[in-house]
Amino acid sequence: MLRSAFCRDDKDFSACSIFGMMNMRGEKFDGGPVITAIANMKERSNGLGGGFAAYGIYPQYADLYCFQLMYDDEGAKEETEEFLKGSFSVEGAEVIPTRPCEGVDDPPLLWRYFLQPRENLACEVADVDDFVVRAVMHINVRIDGAFVFSSGKNMGVFKGVGFPEDIGRFFRLEEYEGYIWVAHGRFPTNTQGWWGGAHPFNILDWSVVHNGEISSYGINRRYLEMFGYICTLHTDTEVIAYAVDLLVRRHGLSVEDMARVLAAPLWTEIDRMPERERELHVALRQTYGSLLLNGPFSVIISNRGQMIGLTDRIRLRPLVAGRNGDFMYISSEEAPMHLVDDTLRETWIPQGGAPIVAELEESTRKEEEEGAKVLSLRGPDSA
Amino acid sequence: MKIEVDHHSGLPGVFVRVDGKVRINARQLHYRELNNMIKGAAAEGAEEIVVDNVYGQRYIGSGIRRAVNITVHGVPGNDLGAFMDGPRITVDRNAQDGVGNTMNSGVIVVHGRAGDIVAMGMRGGRIFIREGVGYRAAIHMKEYRKFRPVLVIGGETQDFLGEYMAGGLVIVLGLGKKGKASFAARHIGTGMHGGLIFMRGMVEEHQLGKEAAAVQASDEDKELIRPFVEEYAGYFGGDPREIMRSGFLKLFAKSHRPFGGLYAY
Numbered sequence: 240m241l242r243s244a245f246c247r248d249d250k251d252f253s254a255c256s257i258f259g260m261m262n263m264r265g266e267k268f269d270g271g272p273v274i275t276a277i278a279n280m281k282e283r284s285n286g287l288g289g290g291f292a293a294y295g296i297y298p299q300y301a302d303l304y305c306f307q308l309m310y311d312d313e314g315a316k317e318e319t320e321e322f323l324k325g326s327f328s329v330e331g332a333e334v335i336p337t338r339p340c341e342g343v344d345d346p347p348l349l350w351r352y353f354l355q356p357r358e359n360l361a362c363e364v365a366d367v368d369d370f371v372v373r374a375v376m377h378i379n380v381r382i383d384g385a386f387v388f389s390s391g392k393n394m395g396v397f398k399g400v401g402f403p404e405d406i407g408r409f410f411r412l413e414e415y416e417g418y419i420w421v422a423h424g425r426f427p428t429n430t431q432g433w434w435g436g437a438h439p440f441n442i443l444d445w446s447v448v449h450n451g452e453i454s455s456y457g458i459n460r461r462y463l464e465m466f467g468y469i470c471t472l473h474t475d476t477e478v479i480a481y482a483v484d485l486l487v488r489r490h491g492l493s494v495e496d497m498a499r500v501l502a503a504p505l506w507t508e509i510d511r512m513p514e515r516e517r518e519l520h521v522a523l524r525q526t527y528g529s530l531l532l533n534g535p536f537s538v539i540i541s542n543r544g545q546m547i548g549l550t551d552r553i554r555l556r557p558l559v560a561g562r563n564g565d566f567m568y569i570s571s572e573e574a575p576m577h578l579v580d581d582t583l584r585e586t587w588i589p590q591g592g593a594p595i596v597a598e599l600e601e602s603t604r605k606e607e608e609e610g611a612k613v614l615s616l617r618g619p620d621s622a
Numbered sequence: 623m624k625i626e627v628d629h630h631s632g633l634p635g636v637f638v639r640v641d642g643k644v645r646i647n648a649r650q651l652h653y654r655e656l657n658n659m660i661k662g663a664a665a666e667g668a669e670e671i672v673v674d675n676v677y678g679q680r681y682i683g684s685g686i687r688r689a690v691n692i693t694v695h696g697v698p699g700n701d702l703g704a705f706m707d708g709p710r711i712t713v714d715r716n717a718q719d720g721v722g723n724t725m726n727s728g729v730i731v732v733h734g735r736a737g738d739i740v741a742m743g744m745r746g747g748r749i750f751i752r753e754g755v756g757y758r759a760a761i762h763m764k765e766y767r768k769f770r771p772v773l774v775i776g777g778e779t780q781d782f783l784g785e786y787m788a789g790g791l792v793i794v795l796g797l798g799k800k801g802k803a804s805f806a807a808r809h810i811g812t813g814m815h816g817g818l819i820f821m822r823g824m825v826e827e828h829q830l831g832k833e834a835a836a837v838q839a840s841d842e843d844k845e846l847i848r849p850f851v852e853e854y855a856g857y858f859g860g861d862p863r864e865i866m867r868s869g870f871l872k873l874f875a876k877s878h879r880p881f882g883g884l885y886a887y
Contacts, residue, residue, distance in 0.1 A: 269625075280678065574678030
């Protein structure tokens, strides 16, 4: 049912809105400001999708994977829980708290689980994170009416059909505290508005919000299938989440090299580069040509240590950045950054294809790693 | 930590009128409400409209066909002054995308930076940006007889300046650069088929689109831009004679019909 529950597919003129704010010292704040910011760009969305990602919100379960699921019905829930119990030790299971909210209709069943992979099973796979990715794929592909929309540690995605500020109130986001908040207001162009198709798209700690269209979706998707990522959510943005997981976590690329793959410079520019730089770009394009994102996009990609802004190489979608002390902002428009931070003065327009990276301070990372006994932020195989 | 967003500084929409001067608090107003108030005040003959607490409201100044001064305190939304015909808009902070979209006449002065597609399809009037602009400034700017739009950019420009430009005058001062510093923008004048772009500083051949050409501006050329450089200095300070002493490049279209053969044969 979820797969066919496509809502209100009317065409209004607009464009998606994206907004992200991060405290680079890891100090946490509630979901209020980011709701205010994304609501300020209401003209850019049409009520067919809104969503948020928040990092640092489950400190009491920081070393457990948190799966947030949407279910069609009790049957899908039972089948999924049966599967989860087989692969994980389930340390917590609860309904995701919501409140009735005008503009948010017919939500699916929303549940979250705090999970520890069963050691004997996880050992069979080379890496625990890979084991978790396989579990997510299994549920999304094999279990009818069940979708994992969030699967990271100490973070969560909250999304659905509605304007983002209504979705934020529906999920009671003012009750959570995180150090990175990312938001999206959707204006679907080529695919349906449905709960799973709202942004952010997530796998493990990665989440992606996107304004634009990925016209290379077909070739990107087929390439990712070779590595076990199956696209099930009917929206082009899904490939970006899996692509960054493959490139950065599994293949160990830097964020800069990831950007060189996703938004590769034009060949005329590569031809003018100094030799070593040219060799690097040529090698990346030869190896990962199938992950080049064609078409207009601006995205915010985040994980527990970073918030990254990126546009396509000729900047066919807007993105502005701002910094004020420990806070970094990335936004579709300038005004909402100033609305939530009236002392903000340093803002700029990034070059097309050049990533803007906000990073958690080293000392804060260490604290989180040691304090919560979590694995390294990027997962064990990127070392 | 708790981040407080001030939603309540003054009552939204409150309209104060003193001696032909109108003051509007735009806090929490939708752009339709705000623009109806501005248009209403202009229609009633106000000379001076000051709008406070602007955060992203679009289309300010659109649809007004008389000379009225509009001062914006805050960050106006996209398409500031779109289709505008006469007003003079002053912005005290940065502006967003699409400043002066298809504007017909009037003046826009931005005491900060502007976003992408400044002066898109602009047909007349003047725009002055104190600092830099984003991508695709002056895209498809055009001119017709006495209507000749002018865009003056004080700082840097990003890629695709003057894309598909069909007419008008763009002046990029590159202030803040020292001496003969070069610009970083790429694909300048891609698809250009009319108008002129003057840039103070260096541009390499590969930074130009293949439809644009560049030569050193002659003294006669520089006389064309002098009044607008003086006007820029009048708004933002600086010494126009000093600015004019530097070398300028003049960019122009190699052909007025670069795509003439594309569909015809």
